[in-house]
Amino acid sequence: MKRLLRPHNAELVPGVFCLGLGAYMLLDVWSKPGIATKAAVGPGLFPAIIGAGLAAVGAKLCHEAWRRRGQLEPFRELDLRAAFQGAIAFLVMILTLEWLGWVIAGSLMYATVAHAFGERRIGRSLALGLALTVVTWGLFDRVLDLALPVGTVVEQVLTHFGYEI
Amino acid sequence: MDTFSALMHGFSVATTIGNLGWCLLGVVLGTAIGVLPGIGPALTVALLLPVTYGMEPASAFIMFAGIYYGAMYGGSTTSILLNTPGESASIVTALDGHAMARQGRGAQALATAAIGSFVAGTIATAALTFVAPLMVKLALLFGPADYFALMVLALTTVTAVLGDSLSRGLASLLFGLALGLVGIDLQTGQARFTLGIPELLDGIDVVVVAVGLFAVGETLYTLARHRYENEEIYALKGSKWMDREDWRRSWRPWLRGTALGFPIGALPAGGSEIPTFLSYLTEKRLSKNPEEFGKGAIEAVAGPEAANNASAAGVLAPLLALGLPTSATAAIMLAAFQQYGIQPGPTLFDKQPELVWGLIASLYIGNLMLLVLNLPLAGVWVKVLAVPRPWLYAGILLFATMGAYTLNNNITDVVLLWIIGIIGFGMRCYDIPIAPCIVGLILGPLAEQQFRRALTISQGDATVFFTQPLSLSLLMIAAALVVLPMILRQRSKP
Numbered sequence: 029m030k031r032l033l034r035p036h037n038a039e040l041v042p043g044v045f046c047l048g049l050g051a052y053m054l055l056d057v058w059s060k061p062g063i064a065t066k067a068a069v070g071p072g073l074f075p076a077i078i079g080a081g082l083a084a085v086g087a088k089l090c091h092e093a094w095r096r097r098g099q100l101e102p103f104r105e106l107d108l109r110a111a112f113q114g115a116i117a118f119l120v121m122i123l124t125l126e127w128l129g130w131v132i133a134g135s136l137m138y139a140t141v142a143h144a145f146g147e148r149r150i151g152r153s154l155a156l157g158l159a160l161t162v163v164t165w166g167l168f169d170r171v172l173d174l175a176l177p178v179g180t181v182v183e184q185v186l187t188h189f190g191y192e193i
Numbered sequence: 194m195d196t197f198s199a200l201m202h203g204f205s206v207a208t209t210i211g212n213l214g215w216c217l218l219g220v221v222l223g224t225a226i227g228v229l230p231g232i233g234p235a236l237t238v239a240l241l242l243p244v245t246y247g248m249e250p251a252s253a254f255i256m257f258a259g260i261y262y263g264a265m266y267g268g269s270t271t272s273i274l275l276n277t278p279g280e281s282a283s284i285v286t287a288l289d290g291h292a293m294a295r296q297g298r299g300a301q302a303l304a305t306a307a308i309g310s311f312v313a314g315t316i317a318t319a320a321l322t323f324v325a326p327l328m329v330k331l332a333l334l335f336g337p338a339d340y341f342a343l344m345v346l347a348l349t350t351v352t353a354v355l356g357d358s359l360s361r362g363l364a365s366l367l368f369g370l371a372l373g374l375v376g377i378d379l380q381t382g383q384a385r386f387t388l389g390i391p392e393l394l395d396g397i398d399v400v401v402v403a404v405g406l407f408a409v410g411e412t413l414y415t416l417a418r419h420r421y422e423n424e425e426i427y428a429l430k431g432s433k434w435m436d437r438e439d440w441r442r443s444w445r446p447w448l449r450g451t452a453l454g455f456p457i458g459a460l461p462a463g464g465s466e467i468p469t470f471l472s473y474l475t476e477k478r479l480s481k482n483p484e485e486f487g488k489g490a491i492e493a494v495a496g497p498e499a500a501n502n503a504s505a506a507g508v509l510a511p512l513l514a515l516g517l518p519t520s521a522t523a524a525i526m527l528a529a530f531q532q533y534g535i536q537p538g539p540t541l542f543d544k545q546p547e548l549v550w551g552l553i554a555s556l557y558i559g560n561l562m563l564l565v566l567n568l569p570l571a572g573v574w575v576k577v578l579a580v581p582r583p584w585l586y587a588g589i590l591l592f593a594t595m596g597a598y599t600l601n602n603n604i605t606d607v608v609l610l611w612i613i614g615i616i617g618f619g620m621r622c623y624d625i626p627i628a629p630c631i632v633g634l635i636l637g638p639l640a641e642q643q644f645r646r647a648l649t650i651s652q653g654d655a656t657v658f659f660t661q662p663l664s665l666s667l668l669m670i671a672a673a674l675v676v677l678p679m680i681l682r683q684r685s686k687p
Contacts (some may be wrong), residue, residue: 039623040362041619041623042364042619042620042623042625044547045619046367046368049368049371050367052361053386054372056386057423059382063683064627065376068646069644069648069649069653070381071378071383071385074374074641074644074645075371075374075386078367078370078371078561078637081363081367081370082364082367082368082371084407085360085363085364085367086364088360089364092360098446102198104598105421106417106418106622107416107417107418107419107420107421108417110414110416110417110419110420111416111417113416113615114412114413114415114416115413115611115615115618116411118594118614119611121594122604122607122608122610122611124595125594125598125604125607126604134594137572137590137594138587138588138590138591139587140588141412141416141583141587141590142583142584142587143417143583144394144416145421145582145583145586145587146419146583147581147583147584153584153587156584157587157591158558160588160591161591162278162590164591164595168243168595168599172243172244172246172247174243174246174599175599175602176249176536176598176599177598187525190538191671
């Protein structure tokens, strides 16, 4: 990971991304059978233009990065571990959202992200997360009539104790 | 119905108790969220979109108008006290505003920003009242080819003017255009780039993209930079009011800023970055002590802030009259219209006069409310700024999730939010501007529609874009915007 993120390699990332996306789009358009249409322009022309544009810009970005390699100012300091922790916490919440429900999954994510930011009082973060999720759940679900997931597990537990959701 | 009686009718819609309440709520929420560091008006509007789902369209848009203006006010507080502009238009304010805050003149900087925003907002809203109907008349002359050329022009300015690297801007724009293609092609029913996921057939929601890029991407970036940043909030001390000297130095910049901001904002290719920079340069040139600029000159806060707010009103003219968003915030407002099945454009003024004029009338009211809220309550907003970063950003992620989930009540949108958030983090690390992506996403499908319509009318003859005077001149301006800076840069090189 470290080696990959060395300045001259890291600078290539946006270029390669655009190049790849552009190539994918062109291939996709090319592989689709033509649709018989009365309109002069089919559904493929615009994607082809944008795909070609992306590929061209990607090539340009790669070229720029390649030309400047070695003489780049060092990448701004980034604490990638913290960002990674935040991204994973967010992903875990998304994957458990419909299962654990908004309140539990949300509070756990809240505390983990706060921890990644350097907040060491986990109990406090959890309590705050709990308060925020409960209040927003109440507001959205009861007042604004928008559904936030209760969570299948939570529902089972609640029905077990005789509550109806 | 002439403009004046239409406006009066708008006021009768906007001043019902219910709508006044929505306007006040919008203004307070807009300011409170806009004040938070790293959150600009675009994200504020996107995050608060779900709150309006269950509302009447007219009330929803009245609330939006409040959020929009409120977020602009809130954003200037952050730039002045914290030096973290939430959007590119308040970068200029941050220069001298923050310098004033360091000298203990933060309250005066906030006051000149608030009063200047009020003056500019009111004059510009009045201008909007009369310019928008004129623009509608103009729009009726436009054919599909001209519309397409106009959109190309708007996309070009958003891309070429922002940021210092054209290729990065283009990368962002094209990525947004590509995201806009996802979903069913409305003319042929063919699914494009849906990867076999049924939820993608409806396309990618602009709210998911905006919240992903701005909120999730920004939070991850702040996480990565948190250890290296040292933030300092400067408390407000001493007199809260502007003295006679401050007033004397502020009023002309307010008016000049307004005069620059509204017309440029109202141009179909405007945006709010250019007028704020122009206003700064103008004030510096006209000032007797230009050496003060950059070190806390009140003119350098008064002018650009007025320009910023005036252009915010200006941007609404092409949005309402042509359906053409020229800033990230306007793009999200357009998405909000589409959510109600309303397509802004020339016909909107005929079909939904209550909504349009109610919205415009509430801009006047919201502006007044903001002035009243901001001057005495500046201290309250400063407290909002002091929320500890860990809790603030964790909370932003919670709200982002809520916004994405409640769009369609499915997890797919939230997963998309995560993916786009990671991409947004990358864009932040590489200094790739975000606005072109958002505007591209929302304008792309509209541009494609006009493009195909024009070619259908011309029976496939692609010269149609270059043979009509209007579309030809618009395309030439667009080309000039890209080529001229390149030539100038070449020349300035030895």
